[in-house]
Amino acid sequence: MARFSAGKAPFIRIADEKNQGTQVIMRDFIIGLLPIILFAWYKNGIKVYLEGNVSFLEMLYPLVFILLGGLISFLMEGLFFMITDPKLRELKPLMNKISTSFALIPGLLLAMVLPLYTPIWVLIFGAFMGTIVGKMLFGGFGHNIFNPALLGYIAVGFTLIGVINANGGVMNQSEVLIDAYAGATPLSLLANIKTINYDQLVTPYGTLWNFFIGTIPGALAETGALAIIIAYVWLSYRKVLKWFTPLIYVGTVFIVSWVLGAVVGDGGVWFPLYSILSGGLMFGAVLMATEPVSSPKNPLGKVFMALLLGVLTVLFRYVGNYPEGVGTSLILLNIFAMPLDRFSATIRAEGYNKKSSIIKITLFLLFVLAIAAYAIIKANGMYTAGGII
Amino acid sequence: MIVQKAKGIHIDGRKSMSKELPLQDYLNPQFVYIHLLRQTESLKRVVEVGEYVRIGQVVALREGWGPLPIHASVSGTVTAVKKVWHSSGKMVDAIEIKNDFLGAMDDSITPEKDPSSLTKEQLVEKMKQAGLSGLGGAGFPTFVKYQSKLPINTVIINAVECEPYITSDYMMIDRYPEKLLKGLHYMMASVGATRGVVAYKAYNSHITDVLTPFLPLYPGIEIYLSKDIYPAGWEKYLIQQITKKTYNSLPSEAGAIVNNAQTAMVFADMVEHNVPLIARGITITGEGIKQPRNFLVPIGTPVKDLIEQCGGYIDGLDSTKTNYIAGGPMTGRAILIDDLIVNDTLGSVIIRPIPDPKLSVECMGCGKCADACPVFLTPTEIWHASERGDIEAVKRLKASKCMGCGLCSHVCPSHIDITDFVDKAKALIRKGA
Amino acid sequence: MNQKENFLKGFIKENPLFVSVLGTCPSLAITTSVENAIGMGIAVLFVLVLSNWIISMLMVNEKMREWIKPVRIPVFIVVIATLVTVVEMVMHAYLVSLYESLGVFIPLIVVNCIILGRAEAFASTNKPVSAIVDGAGMALGYTFALLLISLVRELLGSGTLTIWGDLSLNLRFLFDFLRITPIDMFTKPVGAFLTFGFILAVITALSNAKQAKLKKAVK
């Protein structure tokens, strides 16, 4: 007699529908990346080509670089599966496995946050640190503590940035320095002059419109705020990411830096705008902070994480030694994602109107406020409003 | 999203397929099988093999905290006591009755002379005599609710049918609108409630049309239109929406009783004609059969017969390639063989082709389950905590709040049976406690 | 167990660093160059062979064993510390640069788990000859492990291979040929942990595979 009972309720699952499920999420994610990739290609390749500065082969390079990043991490994951699991040495099971483990994404993202003209071996090294060390050694997709792309980026950033600098290239005048660390990006300018003044921070790059479009120095794809916003709209429409996480993250940075700007400088709205449009904030908020595996699972936890990310980014950016604080705060909060998840899940399950929940939420918000206040007070001593002379 | 208000998810109803044809009577199956099981309690058989039984004759007794008599649904000879499948997935003893197609009634089935003069206690007694238990799916003995010591002022008829596919309540109300209101009227009388509510989904405006002519006859009865979301028919949700009150364990704390629509109809029959629970409406639907429709059948009818009545399977499908879902698709149970018998809690059978095996994918932590949960739990956290065996954490995460609606599994993009893991966590609490 | 097996077990089967994971602190700290690994290996070889021999001589008699047992740890420490002091002084006198680069890790051999562990687990219950063979095998296995780590770290970290003193191999041309540069990270503690972890993983995977094969053969 056949087995009497089969399968588990519910029998209608969204995942069974045509345009749902894990693979569809991956497809949607890659579609969401397209505008950013195209922007990176336009900024670093096509635009320079149209201005007549480079040859056709050179024009293709940014695109090839990003795609190579994806391919490298794909191959590495495949090799890892083949070496560790004898069952996966045939093409079909291997492809099934890889297609459900988002193999392309870490490499693509990594290539997008690295400067153009990073040597290929550095890219391979970064992909290795991200995919193998950061993802597969932790148990594969779904078990990684850190965002693989971010881990690769940090590994490259802390060990091989000199190599990238030595290879760093110039294509046209607007991008004398493409490298995020080398010193010509808006944020490192701020870190150098420690002055919050529109004429000194924004005018060298034109207007804030250039910041929005993305024609300012920075890594391959991180400057294109417009392209990232398009990706954000698509990804939240397809429900690949929760719409409020990037919004709260960017909003927190906006508000805290507005206060910071008002305390130190002239308090104009340009400073928070400058703050959210420069560096990798937009990119990190939309594509890194929403990475599902390494961030809290429940909505309240996501809100908590986004708030913390916002204030920590301001703290690391304006008070720390390095010009960019997005990567550091992300990797720090990746570690705390699990406790944060448990903390917020308990509050959520108990109900917000319970006394204990109110106390917990209040304490958390006070903590966030304390960090923000510390950042502002500290920055007040470090920055000046800056007049001429 | 993150603000805590009652919520749910709209699921494609797929109800139209079984609404095309009207309710069909199928009152005389060849054999009926009366399961000797109600909820989790075994019944005491009171008839012997070879005995002749009439419709409405007591054949078994439920004992324990909710004692009920169980009645024969056709007249004929008890031919055997054998093990048959129950929709809960177990094999249980059942009384097999061979129908003699005479329709002989038991003596107790006589019209009541003056139903309106019955007292509360008499009505509750009738409820008990009818062997009435919740026809919605839980199978909870109905009279127990009406013995509540707390004051009850609202009786709610739950005809929401929030699960997809199922239309039996809708079809039954369509045919017997007055019986529903009568049943509700008697139910209100048996507990002294002043307010009666019939709740169903807003898009079923047809029901409003058929009920409206009878509403003036029964004072205190109103209509509540619910949103088209799942789980709108959840008892707690319904009471919260209608009475604006919430409760912890029992609906009576909020002064309300919720009953299924068909329960009310059976009760109306019982009060006026002394007909106990012998038949119910059932939906036979799904993509796997030619003509889905609803039936009014005696309890104990084999589903196989009903599938034949529906015109059989679609081309290229036979019973070996078919999945039979007993109950709703969200909370029911999939069964691979058609040896299924209609019992008191089986409101629908959905026949679908066996789906392809799915790739197993790791949890990617998208958090859609936490987002969908109507009681604001975080299923992944509960799952991890129960895997660690951390009972304290499971308790802190309020796993006991879960009502098993299945939405978390429903929305999971990775085909993970999260509902199952949460059930295990709940079992862990029970074991630990 | 014959003496050959006794000697060889220290290399892979019971490798003090990779299998028992003993004495990791000095191992990770000093493996920035091959020279350091060789120097450390020689020091450990000297101390381990002699301490094993002396301790097994002390404990060879049943009566002595009974007598020493309650105070055996102090006794072992005294023996080892004496030997380590000898090594330290000799090194300071004749191999100054090595002495300086190994630094505090030479005196710390006293509390190295490998030496005390072998004394406790093997030398105190075995005959002097076996103890010497065991000590030599273990020390050489440890050296082998150090060499493995230091080879990777020095090659990737600074692009050279310093074998002894001036005898060093500059492999920068290889890097230049491949258009890459040494990865600074490998000379830092991060690189030590990464290298150690990867070698550990490979060795564990290999031994797991071997055991699975054995199990299959038995079945």
Add this chain to the structure above:
Amino acid sequence: MKAYFQKNKLLLLFSSILILIFVIGGIYSRFMTNQITFHQYKDLFVGTTNLVEYTPEEEVDSTVLGPDTSLVRSFKAYVGQEHKGYIYVVETKGRMKGLQIAYAIDLATDQVVGVKVMQSKETPEYFSRLTPEFFNQFVNYDLFVVTISIDTTAGATVSSDAFRVALQYARMQYMKDTDFALPTKLVEVNSVRYNTDFATLGSNPIIVNITDLSTNKTMDVSVSGVFNFIQVLTPGMPTPSVDALLEMKNDLSLNYLSYSRVYAVSFDSDSLQLVVRTRGYAGNITFTFVLNAEKTAIVSTASIQSVESYEDGGYSNHGSVPGLETYLLNRYLNNQSIDTTAGATGTFNGMTRLFTYLDLIFSGNGGQ
């Protein structure tokens, strides 16, 4: 062997693709880097068709020019097959470390033909003051000039001085790479002083003691505020050659720049009017003082001409220009202490220099 390939073909395929990416991608990336380099440097050397990077056989001992100066890259520039010149990328320290400047030097004429900033961490505010004129002075700059002298840009002195140091380095490297040698020195500057004699102070503001190496004679000459030769003061000495005087000017502007910051323009002995010019932040500030008969103190200030910048309300609230100058001058005249004025360091420095100068010439005349 064949069986092994059969068994592990997928593994081998994946590995070989990875190696292929490493090799071909590496070559592509390398090619790209070379292309970028070419695009970066080609406009330095007009008509260059090929750049070959090389490591100099002998590097300059950079400690001469300070620890922060070093050669980053060096190229040989070719037009077709013909070796035309060199490009040196020198890293030095301006206001910040890491200022990289590339100089292209033409082999045929020993001239600097192009200069370009490759990387800078300087404050854009100051750096943007380096005008095209500043860079144009490098075009066809003759390395044959004995002492390198470039006109610094006001407000960006430190940054523009870095260009001089880097050019010095590039020239030293160029000397090592080619058989280029500097010509012999024509003149030696021994000392520089201000003229404190009111009789000649207006016409000969600065007096330089030089040794004309061609005739080996030591003499005093007077130069103007911008180090232009005026006349020989030591009697009986021949006027040095024009080349020698040019070299002297270079040397002065290189090593004695501070003397050009403040100097007397004229002195009228009848009206006792002394005109002194000092260098402020934005330009020259010219004072006209009326002195007492003993020429030891200032009686009154006739006029102050200033082009200092106009901040709203004057810097540090001293009223409109020349509010700060007047304020400081009054404090000086009343023997009050003079503190740095925040936000007006340039003007303040100019004023203190002026006071030192005034002290000098008054005390040279017996005053306080």
